[in-house]
Each structure stands twice: as C-alpha cells, then as structure tokens.
Amino acid sequence: MTKKEQTKQQILTASWQLFSELGYHQTSTRDIARAANVANGTVFSHFATKVEILKYSFESELEDILSRAKHSDSSTTATDRMYHYACFLYEFYLAKKEFSRELFKEIMWQQNELEPQLKAFKKRLINDNEATALDADIIIDIYFMTLMEGLNQEDSSVDSMLATLKAKLSKININ
Template sequence: MTTTKKQLTREKILKAAWHLFRQQGYPETSTRQIAREAGVADGTVFSHFPTKLDMLKAGMLTQVELVLTKARQEKQGGSPAQKLLHHAGFLYGFYADNREFSRELFKEAIWQYDYFRPQVDDFKRLLFADRADQDENNELDAEIMMDCYFMTLLHGLNRPETNAEQMLTELGKKLARLFRTTGN
C-alpha cells in the first residue's frame, strides 16, 4: 500500500503535535507551534485536523494502538481477565511513565468517549474472542472489566506514588473479586 503525500503530511503534523504536547503540555501548545514544528503552513494543519483536540484524539489512538501492538506480540493469558491484565500491564506502563501528560490527556479525552468507542469495543471483543459461549453476559462482563480498568488507571494517575505494577495489582484484585462473585 502506497502512502500518499497527504497521508505523510498528516503523519508529520500528528508527530509534531504529539511531540509538543508531551514537551510543553497540551494547553500550552498552539496550532501555530505545531505547524512550525511540522514545517507546514498554518492552514495545512487545519486541513488535516479541524481543531487541536482532534490532533490530541488522533495522537491518543495512534499511541494506544502502538502499545497494544507491542502487547499482542507477547504471549497472552487465556481468560478474559488474564488478557485484560496482560494488556493493562503495557498500557499502565505507558500512562505511568508519562503521568503528568497522561493526566492532561484524560482531562481532555474523557469527554470524547464516542470517538474512542470503536477502539474500546474492539478491545472488549479481543478479551472474549476465544470464548465459545458468546452471549450477552460477555458484553456485560467486558463493560464491567473496562470500568475496572479505567477507574484503576484514573485512581493510579491521581496518586503520584502509584506505579504501573501497583495499578496492575489493584486491577487484578478487582477482577478476581468480580469473577469470584459472578462465577465466570
């Protein structure tokens, strides 16, 4: 598949935006700075991303997909809970290593659930992909598991002393209790 000039320009803008967001913070970064960093005209930025928030959302999708791709390259557990813990280890590591930036990301992105829903739904399907008993309980279990994942993440990011391993342990305890209670 050939990458077009337009795609290359979009990627360049997104890379510049992500770099500046991490370096100086999302609120402090202007679209003009992003254009300069990317080496494009100001208007070019807006032809690819209508708003700065659109750049943040696209950057998050890209970064999370990179982390998940890395996680998929390693052996995963068999149960849905084991799969979630496997992937959460990688994701929590990414967010904890970039704690302040991650807090900024979530402050903006938490209200953008519809935008991120396809990625979350794909992830929920991954958790239950090997289950023969495909039913509506799996959907409910997946939804509860994702709630546990996100609440553990947000709680951990708000405690500076908490690292990725501690978040993963906390998530593991929640999932163990959940599945002990439900019998799944």
C-alpha cells in the first residue's frame, strides 16, 4: 500500500469512528483531520467534501455486499432477484440508518453519479430472464421507495421492509 493509500485509509478509519461516536453532522472535517493525524488540507486532497467520505465508504462496502449477494443468487425472475438483493441491501442500510439517510439526502438529486451503478444493477436484474429494461426500471423504483419508507420510519426492520417489498412486487406482472 502506498503512502497516499495509507493516508486515505487513515482518513476513512478516523471519519467512521467519529461519525459513529459523534454523529455525521456533529463531525467536522477538521475533527477528521485531527483524528487521522493529518493536515486539514490533506483531507480535502483525498475527498472534496465530507459527504464524499461517506460515499466512498458506502461504495466499498456495497461492492462487497453485492458480490456476496451475486454469489448466492439462484433466482430466475427479475422480481425474485430484486428480493434476493434487497435482503442484503436493506440490512446494510438499516444498520447504518443515520448515514444512509444522509447519503441519500445528498445524492438524491445527483442521479448522474449513480447512473453507472444503477445501469449495471438493472442489467443484472433482467439478465437470463424475460424481463425488459422498463421492467427493471419499475422494480428499482419499487425497491427505492420501500427503502426510503423504511429509512424514514423509526421502527422499521429488515423483515418489515422485505415484507413490504414482496407485497409490492407481487402486484406487478414481471417475470
């Protein structure tokens, strides 16, 4: 690992520790720099904003989760595949509820940043079945609306979110 990669990892480790202890909003980039034992400018040389730190951390964890879900996926329909992935994803987002809410709030209007990941995921949903690209769009919309509802409810659980998703997916006629 290069010195630059080590510094980036120090910043990520320090930020997550502070986010967990103090909360996202209560943690400043100055706090992160101090905890990572780097200069304030060093944080910004690796990440443009505090939300960039959050996004980077989520992306790396999500890649691992999606990989695990892919390896255990035996579904044959787009809706079953979405449900399978949601089992992994809803658990992840609920375990990091405060951070998930903040991240979605920040990126909701920046869909162009998410477009490559969404496009790849939609393709994965309809691969090897009869579903269409429009079907994938509908399924993703249902998934995200259920996720947003779950993240906004104080008493939500993975099981309740999955039950809601399953009920919604059963109402559409997509294979």
